[in-house]
Amino acid sequence: MSNFRLRKRARREIHLGDLVFSYFLRALSFGLALLLAVIGFFLFRGAFASISRYGWSFVTESVWDPVQEVFGSAPVLYGTLVSSLIAVSIAAPLSVAIALFLNEVVPPKIGKTIGFLVEMLAAIPSVVYGLWGIFVLAPWLRTRIEPILAQDLGWIPIFSGPYYGVGMLAAGLILSIMIIPTVFSISREIFKTIPTAQREAALALGATRWEMMKISILGSSKSGIGGAIILGLGRALGETMAVTMVIGNRAEISASLLAPAQTMASVIANEYAEATSDIHLSALIEIGFLLFVVTFIINAFARLFILRETKS
Amino acid sequence: MSTKSILEVKNLHAGFGSTEVVKGVSLSAQYHTVTAIIGPSGCGKSTFIRCLNRLHEETSGAFANGQVWLENTDIYAKNVDPVSIRRKVGMVFQKPNAFPSMSIFDNVVAGLRLAGVKRHSILKEIVEQSLISAALWHEVKDKLNAPGTSLSGGQQQRLCIARALAVEPTVLLMDEPTSALDPISTAKIEELMTELRKKVTIIIVTHNMQQAARISDQTAFFLSGDLIEFGETSQVFTAPKMDQTERYITGRFG
Numbered sequence: 001m002s003n004f005r006l007r008k009r010a011r012r013e014i015h016l017g018d019l020v021f022s023y024f025l026r027a028l029s030f031g032l033a034l035l036l037a038v039i040g041f042f043l044f045r046g047a048f049a050s051i052s053r054y055g056w057s058f059v060t061e062s063v064w065d066p067v068q069e070v071f072g073s074a075p076v077l078y079g080t081l082v083s084s085l086i087a088v089s090i091a092a093p094l095s096v097a098i099a100l101f102l103n104e105v106v107p108p109k110i111g112k113t114i115g116f117l118v119e120m121l122a123a124i125p126s127v128v129y130g131l132w133g134i135f136v137l138a139p140w141l142r143t144r145i146e147p148i149l150a151q152d153l154g155w156i157p158i159f160s161g162p163y164y165g166v167g168m169l170a171a172g173l174i175l176s177i178m179i180i181p182t183v184f185s186i187s188r189e190i191f192k193t194i195p196t197a198q199r200e201a202a203l204a205l206g207a208t209r210w211e212m213m214k215i216s217i218l219g220s221s222k223s224g225i226g227g228a229i230i231l232g233l234g235r236a237l238g239e240t241m242a243v244t245m246v247i248g249n250r251a252e253i254s255a256s257l258l259a260p261a262q263t264m265a266s267v268i269a270n271e272y273a274e275a276t277s278d279i280h281l282s283a284l285i286e287i288g289f290l291l292f293v294v295t296f297i298i299n300a301f302a303r304l305f306i307l308r309e310t311k312s
Numbered sequence: 313m314s315t316k317s318i319l320e321v322k323n324l325h326a327g328f329g330s331t332e333v334v335k336g337v338s339l340s341a342q343y344h345t346v347t348a349i350i351g352p353s354g355c356g357k358s359t360f361i362r363c364l365n366r367l368h369e370e371t372s373g374a375f376a377n378g379q380v381w382l383e384n385t386d387i388y389a390k391n392v393d394p395v396s397i398r399r400k401v402g403m404v405f406q407k408p409n410a411f412p413s414m415s416i417f418d419n420v421v422a423g424l425r426l427a428g429v430k431r432h433s434i435l436k437e438i439v440e441q442s443l444i445s446a447a448l449w450h451e452v453k454d455k456l457n458a459p460g461t462s463l464s465g466g467q468q469q470r471l472c473i474a475r476a477l478a479v480e481p482t483v484l485l486m487d488e489p490t491s492a493l494d495p496i497s498t499a500k501i502e503e504l505m506t507e508l509r510k511k512v513t514i515i516i517v518t519h520n521m522q523q524a525a526r527i528s529d530q531t532a533f534f535l536s537g538d539l540i541e542f543g544e545t546s547q548v549f550t551a552p553k554m555d556q557t558e559r560y561i562t563g564r565f566g
């Protein structure tokens with residue numbers, strides 16, 4: 001074969017390789033989108049029996065009794081919402097403060113090291129958090145914190161009633177630790193995209209370091225931080241194992257944070273293996289379906305916020 | 313230099329880590345003059361000017377020592393708060409850096425708010441004055457609430473000048489303020505500088521020698537961190553004393 005033809009063949013092969021690779025990637029990305037839709041569809045199909053039998057009362061009723069085949073998921077919706085809100089209200093200010101401190105105050109080397117450690121919190125398995133919750137956090141709450149809360153602040157409904165250590169408060173606390181890495185690392189990425197010129201603009205006007213952070217950093221990353229917080233919320237809503245281990249698993253709505261509660265994820269984890277009747281199974285799948293839809297919407301919103309921020 | 317100086321730099325050394333970028337520079341500037349600092353890239357002129365409001369030290373690993381007398385204060389003395397110095401020494405940067413989250417109005421008063429001025433009537437008056445001084449008032453007076461970053465590049469740079477002027481600094485540092493702008497905006501800002509010198513002493517770093525020749529009273533030529541020549545602009549450009557200066561301004565190196 002002549003040199004010329006050899007080269008021509010080589011070129012065609014490269015083109016062919018590109019073509020194959022491009023189709024492969026296309027198939028993969030469409031496949032993933034399809035997978036999402038399929039998961040949604042199968043959840044819906046599995047939940048259909050429960051949806052058609054209970055309708056809206058499934059989310060409005062608050063009695064959950066598998067034996068009588070009465071399924072009202074209001075207590076677990078409430079438990080998911082409240083435990084996640086506790087987590088977010090603790091983790092959000094803390095994470096943003098850590099991100100500010102590590103990005104703007106300490107020398108870059110120390111910032112990187114500590115930042116890495118904070119992000120490693122996300123690598124701890126959920127069940128390990130749960131064990132820590134059972135053996136350290138819950139006893140500590142029961143013996144040290146909750147007696148004080150009940151005694152001095154017991155007149156506020158959220159701290160009233162008996163306490164057990166495990167319960168809504170323990171779940172919220174453990175969730176807050178678990179979502180810190182998410183909120184922290186996204187906030188820090190956003191702070192990193194802010195040009196040095198913005199910081200110098202504030203400093204050159206006579207801003208102190210804190211004033212500089214308020215004007216140049218926080219001022220221009222509000223929606224991004226909002227997105228980071230919502231993403232953390234999304235994680236908190238779906239977190240299962242650790243919460244199941246410390247929340248006490250009682251499907252009742254109680255105003256008190258000291259009382260045991262249950263979340264959507266924890267009721268599925270607790271009952272799925274023992275669900276014998278078809279309708280019980282379908283009810284659990286409906287809860288899974290609801291959780292899927294809610295976290296999907298929340299994550300989509302958060303990504304939109306963050307995308308808008310990092311673009312500009 | 314016989315008349316009293318507003319700014320006097322004595323033996324200033326500055327750099328990053330173990331690298332010295334400014335190697336013992338001394339120079340002074342009189343009230344209401346424009347001092348141009350010229351020199352090839354990397355000669356230390358930006359680092360030098362950033363030492364004059366103690367912004368240089370905000371970069372991690374940066375060091376600076378020597379004396380910089382601003383009127384009667386050595387700004388590098390131990391008990392001096394850099395924040396208070398930066399309120400007297402304004403700065404305009406290479407690229408316009410208006411705060412994107414703030415309106416035109418809020419951008420101009422940002423420094424005043426930091427200094428604790430709250431009365432809206434005062435702020436309003438200063439916004440108008442500063443924007444007039446920065447030759448921007450007529451272009452923006454009807455849209456003070458629009459975001460600062462909605463303006464064109466040249467307008468944003470004048471907005472930054474207005475922002476720096478609003479706190480009534482005694483010295484205004486300009487670090488290549490027109491290098492990111494088109495010729496028309498550049499001409500506007502040069503014109504503006506000749507007006508501004510009536511109120512404030514200007515130190516400007518520039519890559520553009522014609523600009524230095526047009527607008528400055530005295531010129532300092534830096535090379536590799538050393539101050540090679542410093543004198544009246546007309547003298548430096550027409551009869552440079554040093555061979556290196558002549559080679560640079562005639563374009564033979566740098």
